[in-house]
Amino acid sequence: MKVLKFGGTSVANPENINKVRSILENLDSEKVAVVVSAFGGVTDLLITTAHLASSQDLNYKMSLQEIEERHLNTIRELIPVQAQSQVLSKVKGDLNTLETLLEGSFLIGELTPKLSDKIVSYGELLSSFIITEYFKNVGLDIAFKDSRELIITDNNYGKAVVDFPETNANCQAFFEENTHQIVLLPGFMASSKSGDSTTLGRGGSDFTAAIIAAAQQASILEIWTDVSGMYTANPKLVKQAKCISQISYEEAMELSHFGAKVLYPPTIQPVLGKKIPIAIKNTFEPESLGTLIGENHNGQGKTVRGISHVGNISLLSLEGPGMIGTPGISKRFFETLSLKNISIVLITQASSEHSICVGIADGDAEVATEAVNETFAYEISRNRIKPVNLEKDLTIVALVGDNMKSHQGLSGKMFSTLGKNNVNIRAIAQGASERNISAVIRKDDVRKALNSLHETFFEENIKQLNLFVMGVGNVGSKFLAQIRQQKKYLKEEMKLNVRVIGISNSRTMAFDEDGISLKEWEATLSRGEKADKKQFFDRVKSLNYRNSVFVDNTASAAVSDSYTNYLRNSISVVTCNKIACSSDLGYYKELKHLAKQYNAPFLFETNVGAGLPIIDTLKHLIASGDKVRKIQAVLSGSLNFIFNTFNNSVTFHDVVKEAQEQGYTEPDPTIDLSGIDVMRKILILARESGYPLDIGDIHNDSFLPKESLETKTNDEFFASLKKYEADFQKLYKEAVKSESKLKYVAQFEDGQAQVGLQKIPKGHDFYNLEGSDNIVLFYTERYPDQPLIIKGAGAGADVTASGIFADIVRIGNF
Structure with missing residues (x-):
């Protein structure tokens, strides 16, 4: 004999009841006991109605009417017209009794546990009778049996304790005389020795099925619900959760006790002693294997189930x-x-x-x-x-x-x-x-x-990173393209599942909790809400995802001021924005401290040298006990491009314009040409070397005329470059005359830093630096005479994006 239990969702409506019918029609000739719950949601509605009545709130009548219509409509939809009269008469009689009980509660303004059990039991009583009559009408060999006549309990209303000797005797006697293939019983309800209705606790329909299975030494107990078994975690909260194919009784009890709602915890107790297996199956996907609960199903040596x-x-x-x-x-x-x-x-x-x-x-x-x-x-x-x-x-x-x-x-x-x-x-x-x-x-x-x-x-050590990207312009768009291109590689080879959850530009922002499609992110952003930096942070915080990373691709001081908020909430920060690390020394130190305190990496490799591993190399030198004595560097890819391109056949204005159009300069080119950008970079390197400098400690020997430095707009700036073209040509001619090349050099030594345009002679490491390349020379205690040299492309959206990408991977390996 098999025992099958169908929960509230499995019998929530006529469509679902037909799915149950299909499952029963496909059974073999073995005898079956079928336990059903109340129609989905009806038990809660009965409890609400009872409490309204006991509070002398007349709205209980509206709830009662809803219960009545639910059951009568189900009858009209399932049962042929010619067979409805008898079913409607019985159900209406039960509903009238239910109404009388509720009226009594209303009149005395009280709901005793005993009365509550009697009222709530009508959910299963009505559903089981209606379903039985429907199955009879479609030709199933079925009989109805009131569980209250079989399961006997004490008077602990609401969660009654079963008298197993008497209950087992009742079940054995009934099923020995039963001649039908299927017996359908209401779950959840029982009766006391004095004949009053009792209930077995929420989820008690599972328990009913287990009691009958144990009494009849059933071959298997099948719990049919709306999920395909017990999962490694709640699939509503963990999308990667997997169905557990086999599990032991003890493991199932632990999981059900700790919130695995597909199984009512007491269910296992009656069948455990009889070693009756329990199958958790999905009414809506009956072909799915589900979960089998039994002896020694320990998952082939797996530790955590x-x-x-x-x-x-x-x-x-x-x-x-x-x-x-x-x-x-x-x-x-x-x-x-x-x-x-x-x-x-x-x-x-x-x-x-x-x-x-x-x-x-x-x-x-x-x-x-x-x-x-x-x-x-x-x-x-x-x-x-x-x-x-x-x-x-x-x-x-x-x-x-x-x-x-x-x-x-x-x-x-x-x-x-x-x-x-x-x-x-x-x-x-x-x-x-x-x-x-x-x-x-x-x-x-x-x-x-x-x-x-x-x-x-x-998840085979696959780590999920959840990115929130602010700034999707030149660098940001390249970064998203690189993530999209490498997504499969990252997951297969590096065990990193990188998702972009939020994106924002200066106008709009958009979020998708399941991950934004990187193929259609522009369309998603265009449909987004108005951008707001505070609301963006609030959303990131409220989502509270693991391994969250805020990616700043802007040059905004306001955005860099928000880093503390992210770090305090254990949200890592990756940025190509140099403002934070080159701002007030106290703020820089606070960011570094917060990153350690809240276990949230703060990475800014692209602040110096775009995609070149300059800061990462410096960190390794310091961590290994080396000490920096001197740094010499060409750190501005834009200025290097400008002075490598500038000659007597092209104007300085045109070269700077070209650098801006190719994305080598900041949106405001004065940041690059004034030397501010280089000052920030050498300041960051000095700080990372352990020296507490501020921007005001760096000497800047600017080559730009004062008028150019004081311009307010890009148009004014470019106009000033035309005005002083002769001065720029003079600088070029002097360099050619001395067989030198012009390079904008940053230097740090003995705690002092300076930047400025220099004439670099042949044979110097900087002389043959081409295009927009950067170069850094680290002179340390271990590299006192022959410096450690890092050289390569130091500007451009692609290499900057790749540097941000590298920082993301570092966090993934953290």
Whole structure:
């Protein structure tokens, strides 16, 4: 004999009920018991209606009418007209009885547990009768049996305790005499020894099916629901979650206890002793394998089988010196909670006996706090014990697996993963069986925690990076193109899944929580909302994704001022914007400090040398114990391009214009030609070398006329270049005469930095520097005479974008 249970979503409407019919029609000739829940949502509606009635709110009548119409419409849609009369008569009679019960609750203004059970049981009573009559009419060999005649309980209304000896005897007697292939029973409901209706707790339809399966020694118990089995994590929160094909009874109990809602936790108990397997199947995808729960299904040696969570948890902590060495404190504490009928989800106690901490439901928090404070009022008044400390809005996250006990380092791996994503752990618990490791965290961090842990334990070490990109102009668009091009390579070869979640330019911004299509990002941005830097940050913060990275491709001081906000929220920052690292020394130090404090990398390789690994190389030198003595560099790709192109056959104005058009200069070319850009770069290198300089400490020997430096617009600036063309030609002729080339050089030595135009003679490392290339010479204690040289393209959108890309990869490997 098989036992099948169909949940509320499986019988929510006529269309779904027909899917159940199809499943039953395809069964073999083996006898079957089918347990059904109330139509989807009806139980909640009955509870709401009952509470409205007991509150003497006449709106209960509207809720009752909705319940009535739901069931009558289902009859009219499923049952042929000629067969409807008898079914409608029976259902209307039950609805009239339900109305009488609700009227009674309304009149006395009270809802007792006993009355509540009687009212709520009508959901299953009505659905099971209607479905049975429909199946009879389509030719199934089926009979209806009221579960209240089989399952006997005590009088603990709302969550009654089953009398298994009497229940088993009733089931065996009934099914021995049954001649029909299918028996359909209402779930959730039972009756007390005195004949009153009782219920088995929310999710009790699963329990009903398990009770019957155990009583009949069924070959299998099938739980049909709206998902294809138990998953490695909640698929609504973790899109990468996978179905678990096989799992042990103990693992399933742990997962169901910690929030895996496809299975009501008590369901496993009756079938466990009889070793009856449980299959979790999908009514809407019956061909899917689902999950098989049984003995020793340990996942072929896998350690962690699933990650689950329980939300709406409060931590109740009792602590104080008076607890140390005092017998009976724990007894009084737990007894107080027990007397208030408060269930404890998690317990942790310090070995010093100085504190006890328990996790309970948020709804019980206030009552528990008041009760415990009252119990220990004397000790509190004598300052022997502190008043209860209550923390609300928490969630328990748990790793589950039978084989966890034989593997070292799982706890460390779990806590390290959470720590790297700045998920603060409030309490930890691990059972002696080592089948479960639980951590209490803020409920706002649950999505991040589940995804991070799932990535660590189930996704073959594929790390997801979630990017939020501000600035999608020349550099930004190239960066997005490179990400798109390399996405497959990154995932397959580097185990990095890079997604762009948000993008913004100066006009609009757009977000997609599943990742913006990099093929159509321009169209997505065009449909976006008005750009706002604060709202952009607020959205990034509220999404609270793991491994979040803010990418700044702008040259905006306002954007660079926001870096502290991102870093304080454990959001990494990658930027080609030089303003932050070359601004006030205090701000630079604060950014570096926040990056360490909140475990959020702050990377700015492209601040000096675009895509060249200048800063990364410098960091490695310093980390390995080397010390920088001197730096000589040509750090402006735009100025190098300009002076490599400029000669007596072309005007300085035209060369600068060409550099701007090719994207070598900043949007405001005076930033490059005034030397400010080079000053910022040498300042960053000096700071990264360990020297506390500010921009005012750098001497700038500018080659531009004062009038050019003081222009307000690009048009004025270019006009001034034409005016002083003779001065620029003079500089060129002097360099040619001395067989030199003009290079704009930055130098740092003995704590002093300077920048300026120099005539570079033949044989110098800078002499043959072509195009827009950069070059840096590091003279260090290890490289005192022959410097460490880094040379290559130092300007252009492609190489700058590649430098940003490289920083993203560094974070991925962090």
